[in-house]
Amino acid sequence: MRAFTLVEILIVISIMALLAVGSFVYFKDFSAKKAVEKAAGEVQSLLRLAQSNATSSTKCNDQGAISWSLKFTNATTMKLRCSNSSEDREVRTYTLENAQVDQINGDSECTIGLPATISYTPGLGIQSISSSDVFTLNTCLQSSIITFTIKNLINNDTKTFKLSKGGAVNVQ
Numbered sequence: 001m002r003a004f005t006l007v008e009i010l011i012v013i014s015i016m017a018l019l020a021v022g023s024f025v026y027f028k029d030f031s032a033k034k035a036v037e038k039a040a041g042e043v044q045s046l047l048r049l050a051q052s053n054a055t056s057s058t059k060c061n062d063q064g065a066i067s068w069s070l071k072f073t074n075a076t077t078m079k080l081r082c083s084n085s086s087e088d089r090e091v092r093t094y095t096l097e098n099a100q101v102d103q104i105n106g107d108s109e110c111t112i113g114l115p116a117t118i119s120y121t122p123g124l125g126i127q128s129i130s131s132s133d134v135f136t137l138n139t140c141l142q143s144s145i146i147t148f149t150i151k152n153l154i155n156n157d158t159k160t161f162k163l164s165k166g167g168a169v170n171v172q
Contacts, residue, residue: 036152039099040159044169046070051167054120069119075100102151106143
């Protein structure tokens with residue numbers, strides 16, 4: 001009968017262990033990279049949802065003529081809101097996982113401080129931005145392009161995308 005020697009078995013086991021360690025390291029980097037992509041996708045989707053709801057005059061709490069907005073309360077929390085002349089209502093709160101909104105910049109690289117709100121008017125979906133940060137310049141709030149930088153909290157990778165005044169999103 002022919003059998004494997006102990007040395008042959010140990011060599012095969014050590015090769016399998018090395019492959020397993022290499023795969024684990026690659027998977028860890030892969031999952032960290034996907035965290036920032038997922039967070040950027042969530043922010044983009046919420047901005048599009050707010051714009052779409054305003055453009056289509058989606059009712060909120062059985063109220064018509066609703067303005068929809070996305071409020072960035074801090075670097076990891078966003079609130080989808082609807083409002084009319086008499087009521088401002090929070091529809092849903094979203095929290096980013098393993099990522100944060102690192103920067104929001106206007107045209108001339110001016111920083112828009114948090115908390116910041118991007119609002120869309122009913123029927124037209126015209127976008128406006130406001131900030132409660134006293135250091136945010138008024139000219140920055142009038143920017144035609146707003147750049148968002150999302151930062152991965154695990155490996156500090158970043159992903160940016162631009163939101164134009166017309167609502168188009170340009171992912172980079």
